[in-house]
Amino acid sequence: MKVGVVVFPGSNCDHDLYHVLKEGLHLDTIFLWHKEHDLQGCDAVFLPGGFSYGDYLRCGAIARFSPIMKEVEQFAKKGGPVLGICNGFQILTESHLLPGVLLRNNSLQFVCKNTSIRVESNQTPFTKKISPSHILSMPVAHGDGNYFIEEEGLKRLEGEGQVVFRYVDSSGKPSEAANPNGSVKNIAGICNAAKNVVGLMPHPERTSEGLLGTVEGKIIFESLLG
Amino acid sequence: MSGPFLREFLGNPNGGFVKAKVTVKLKSAVLDPQGKAVCHAAHSLGILEVEDVRVGKVFEIQLTGQDAESAQKKLKDLADKLLANTVMENFEVEILK
Numbered sequence: 001m002k003v004g005v006v007v008f009p010g011s012n013c014d015h016d017l018y019h020v021l022k023e024g025l026h027l028d029t030i031f032l033w034h035k036e037h038d039l040q041g042c043d044a045v046f047l048p049g050g051f052s053y054g055d056y057l058r059c060g061a062i063a064r065f066s067p068i069m070k071e072v073e074q075f076a077k078k079g080g081p082v083l084g085i086c087n088g089f090q091i092l093t094e095s096h097l098l099p100g101v102l103l104r105n106n107s108l109q110f111v112c113k114n115t116s117i118r119v120e121s122n123q124t125p126f127t128k129k130i131s132p133s134h135i136l137s138m139p140v141a142h143g144d145g146n147y148f149i150e151e152e153g154l155k156r157l158e159g160e161g162q163v164v165f166r167y168v169d170s171s172g173k174p175s176e177a178a179n180p181n182g183s184v185k186n187i188a189g190i191c192n193a194a195k196n197v198v199g200l201m202p203h204p205e206r207t208s209e210g211l212l213g214t215v216e217g218k219i220i221f222e223s224l225l226g
Numbered sequence: 227m228s229g230p231f232l233r234e235f236l237g238n239p240n241g242g243f244v245k246a247k248v249t250v251k252l253k254s255a256v257l258d259p260q261g262k263a264v265c266h267a268a269h270s271l272g273i274l275e276v277e278d279v280r281v282g283k284v285f286e287i288q289l290t291g292q293d294a295e296s297a298q299k300k301l302k303d304l305a306d307k308l309l310a311n312t313v314m315e316n317f318e319v320e321i322l323k
Binding site: 057058061065093094099100101103104105106107108148149150182 | 255256257259260263308309311313314
């Protein structure tokens, strides 16, 4: 399997992601510069965290118009697996590949801490090896992670099983205290209707190596391997 | 020298320009924590009459050409695609000159 990590000016989790995919999972991994017009035969595409274009205008708003995003959009529409992490998630919502939007955290603070997220769906290429209700521990690091969608859209997400991850407390409940940013219904990650495009705010690439204390995030990448 | 600087240097070949203002505001259904913080700060300043604040953005834009109607159309398109995220924001286009 060949996988690509898109690099925008201002991406800063691209090398972490590359390292996990290449050294941790031994996949044929390449970087895809944002100005490229070709996914070079990748079987899956990753949009990393960071501050693409300095978060100017809105997080992800400018990255959406990068040449490579046209290719990513076509790839996603054909059913290709795409995972957006943190800023990658923001870019996917700005590109309308995922519904809703990520607003400023309700605390107005940049939040950098460990969270527990409950897996709500194993119907995506990035969660199919995880049993639903399983809880994973991984950090968030963002200023704009407050997921919002209007009421009708939220009903659709919940009804169609498009909520993939939810922030929960130690007892597995999506409590207000467990919600780091004010996201509606404690949503930490979602997928599109076809379930091949997934976005989440927490960072699985930061919990995929024993040296970093936990490998709980690695299963998200391993799920892709069928 | 590029873009607007070059145009200023060479003069505008079409003659004239249109100045416009695009205002982007959060939709009323969207909570605005920034506005809340500003409201609290106003109270700390002793201006207790401030009851509610919503924070938005203003874009001052200059376009070449003289046709206000076509400028309005172009800016609507720009606001819809780039300046606003219509999932959470509304926008208004105002032609000034």
